[in-house]
Amino acid sequence: QVQLAESGGGLVQAGGSLRLSCAASGGTFSSYVMGWFRQAPGKEREFVAAISRSGGITYYADSVKGRFTIARDNAKNTVSLQMDSLKLEDTAVYYCATGQTVWSVTPNRYDYWGQGTQVTVSS
Numbered sequence: 657q658v659q660l661a662e663s664g665g666g667l668v669q670a671g672g673s674l675r676l677s678c679a680a681s682g683g684t685f686s687s688y689v690m691g692w693f694r695q696a697p698g699k700e701r702e703f704v705a706a707i708s709r710s711g712g713i714t715y716y717a718d719s720v721k722g723r724f725t726i727a728r729d730n731a732k733n734t735v736s737l738q739m740d741s742l743k744l745e746d747t748a749v750y751y752c753a754t755g756q757t758v759w760s761v762t763p764n765r766y767d768y769w770g771q772g773t774q775v776t777v778s779s
Contacts, residue, residue, distance in 0.1 A: 658683035658768040660752050665773030668742055672777075676737040678752030678770055685733040686710075689759045691766060692726060692737045694748035694775075703761035704750070705737060715759055720746075742777045749774050 664676040678690070691706040705726040706715045714726050725738040735752060755767025 658688075658754060660754065660768055660770035662750065662752050662770040662773040665750060665775045667776045667778060670742060670744055670777055670779055672742050673738070673740045674742065674775060676739065676750055676752075676773060676775070678735045678737075680733045680735070680754065683754075683768075686730040687757065688754040689756050690726075690728055690735040691753045691759065692735075692750060693753055693763055693766075694746075694750045695772075696745075696748040699748075701751070701763045703763075706759040706761075707735065708759065709757065717761075739775070742775075744777050744779060747775060747777045 659681045660678055662678045668674050686709055689706055692704040693701050694704050695701040703717050707726045707728050711728045723741045728735040749772040751772045752770045753766035756765055
């Protein structure tokens with residue numbers, strides 16, 4: 657059983673930056689693709705970014721490409737999401753997810769989820 661715990665959310669002005677972290681325990685971290693998703697009020701959970709098991713390949717939603725950077729540290733069992741040039745529409749609860757060896761944009765392909773961390777971007 658894998659446990660995930662996100663941290664780093666908060667309130668930031670548009671144009672600012674935040675860095676989210678996700679700590680994993682209870683599994684073999686380097687065996688899984690890691691993903692970040694987000695869910696805004698009244699909307700479905702959507703894919704944000706994913707990173708391969710080794711960290712050598714990254715994937716981004718078009719809406720965040722060029723602004724967000726995903727990275728992982730397999731020695732520390734952590735994955736991060738650096739978010740720059742934040743926009744109002746980035747406001748959401750952000751979740752990290754894992755459990756697959758192949759990346760996917762579909763939430764139900766991931767077996768394990770964190771509790772989420774709120775990111776609020778203000779004008």
